[in-house]
Amino acid sequence: MTCPSCDAELDPSQLSCPSCGQVPAAPGQPETELTGADLPAAPEPHQAPPPSPWADTSADWPSPAPSSTVPPSTVPPAEVDPTSHTIPLPQVEGVEVTEPLEVAMASVAAGAPEPTLAFGSPQQYLQAAGTPSLTPPGGAWTPPAPAWDPAAGAAEAANPAPPARKRRLVPILLLTLALVVVGGGVATAGYFLGWFGAGKRPSDVIPGSAVSFVQLDLNPSLVQKAAAWQFLRDLPQVKEAVASGQPDPKKVIWKLLGTLDGNPMGDIDYDTDVKPWLGDQFAVGVLPKDKTATPVFAVQVTDEAKAAATLRDWASRTPEGYDVTMKDGYALLTRTGDTSLVTTALAAGNLSSNPEFAADFASLGDPGVLSGWGDVAGLAALSDTASTTSGAARGRGVFSLTFTQDTLTLGGKAFGLDGTGLTGSTDLGALPATTWAAVGFSGGGTALRQAYPELEPLVGSWLQTFGLEQDDLVALLGTSFSLGAASTGGDPSLTAMPELGARIVTGDTARAEAALDKVLAGFQSTALTINHTVAPDGAVVVATSDGYLAELATPSAPLSSLEQFTKALPNHARATASSYVYLKPLLTDPSWADVEYGDFLKALRSFGAEYVATDTESGTWSLRLVRG
Secondary structure, three states: OEOOOOOOEOOOOOOOOOOOOEEOOOOOOOOEEOOHHHOOOOOOOOOOOOOOOOOOOOOOOOOOOOOOOOOHHHOOOOOOOOOOOEEOOOOOOOOOOOOOEEOOHHHHHOOOOOOOOOOOOHHHHHHHOOOOOOOOOOOOOOOOOOOOOHHHHHHHHHOOOOOHHHHOHHHHHHHHHHHHHHOOOHHHHHHHOOOOOOOOOHHHOOEOOOOEEEEEEOOOOHHHHHHHHHHOOOOHHHHHHHHOOOOOHHHHHHHHHHOOOOOOOOOOOHHHHHOOOEEEEEEEEEEEEOOEEEEEEEEEEOOHHHHHHHHHHHHOOOOOOEEEEEEOOEEEEEEHHHHHHHHHHHHHOEHHHOHHHHHHHHOOOOOEOEEEEEEHHHHHOOOOOOOOOOOOOOOEEEEEEEEEOOEEEEEEEEEOOOOOOOOOOOOHHHOEOOEEEEEEEEOHHHHHHHHHHHHHHHHHHHHHHOOOOHHHHHHHHOOEEEEEEEOOOOOOOOOOOOEEEEEEEOOOHHHHHHHHHHHHHOOOOOOOOOEEEEOOOOOEEEEOOHHHHHHHHOOOOEHHHOHHHHHHOOOOOOOOEEEEEEOHHHHOOHHHOOOOOHHHHHHEEEEEEEEEEOOOOOEEEEEEEEEO
């Protein structure tokens, strides 16, 4: 039979043309188009759907289990026996329950395998649900019209679904928050959520004329707090605080202060007399006054009345009188004769409004637990011995003390300093891995030539003793100079004499070797044997043992291959000056067993210090302890 509209071949069992949807008329009937009224009636709720003429009936699929639909509002709470695995169905008026709902736990307890869910092919799923297959025989697939339920339609009309944009509101808000926090908004979000403390900063209550500033923050960022406790966990005071269940860093410091000799506040109880009003941030600033330093102390408080009463009582116990002035949630402590100077200077502007301080301090990023700033020229002016022959001192510096779980770093930046002459980089990482202590710098020859007029009174007689000239010493210092100490066993010892050596990169190798010969000739009368040679890369190497000399020339493994070195000096390849010590073998010596802080010292692994020159007047520096 063919479709009267599109002439497609039709199977007699097909209800409509799969190509155009036309319903073929029965013999003697007019042709009609399929409408909603002509659709087959929807199956009863408990009746399986009729088989589709397109369904593949080759497989025998079980019929779905009947179920009952009960309005939630009519279901009374069911009482469940806690010792039973059977959950009784609630009794609903007008609905007869013939058998309870059994939970499959009984069969599991009896050893039967738990039921599992698996994904079959789409064809299997359609067959089990009585839905037409994906690919009908002899033609393209036409999606079947969904069965229409008048009750469901009425419910949907009474409670229309909210627009899609409203349903997406929560995900959009979460995504926005994630972008703000992960992106540039960490500081802003942290501030409002209390991660970095709230309220005024210590620099807001220190006068803008201060020439130096140091702050202590015992409520830093969450990252710093967690890392500090982790790094300091072996200190006795930290162990005690953690064991108490209330690790309060202020209480730990208070106990440490109580151990100092001559402490005038030894009879004061922290929990009752201090904790109720003491805040988390502390600072000290120095103001100039007739070439003398005028300090001002700032203590954050949570209760100004209690803080003022307690601090004034403490001030009365000191030999020198102090005034206590409350300002924006801080108690300012000043010497009685300096209070007027400080308050007048603060009225003119605070340190936070000082543009140089603000820019320098912001460059630190996270200020960590301890941070500070200083104006070199301002500090130099406080001394009567400030240099007037070589020009006024200048420049500024900023620093911070930060933690990771295995490092403690005191680092900072220098801005606009007088030129040191040190340039370039010296890589201590090129020294042999057997080196456990080293120091190096670059540009030493150039720096010596620049500073020689001031240094001549100190080194002139030494040069004459060895028959050297200024150019000889310049060649010896070269463009990069590294001095190392090693041990035959690879680890340092407190009793054994270390092997010493140096690696010199210079522009005048011949002059450097000739100068070495003159210097070493002075040691011929001693039992110490020192040899030197030129390494394959052109560096001049010198050592007190042939073994270390060979390693300096061609190391089997460099220091840069050791984690304890790279963690202590992460910028070793760019450092203008640096030093390194491998602490582990030294601090695990039995002589440290009975020391109070022995556990903490034995956990330390290495130490590194480095300065990386940005230019001849600025750079970054760090002192770093590594544990592990």
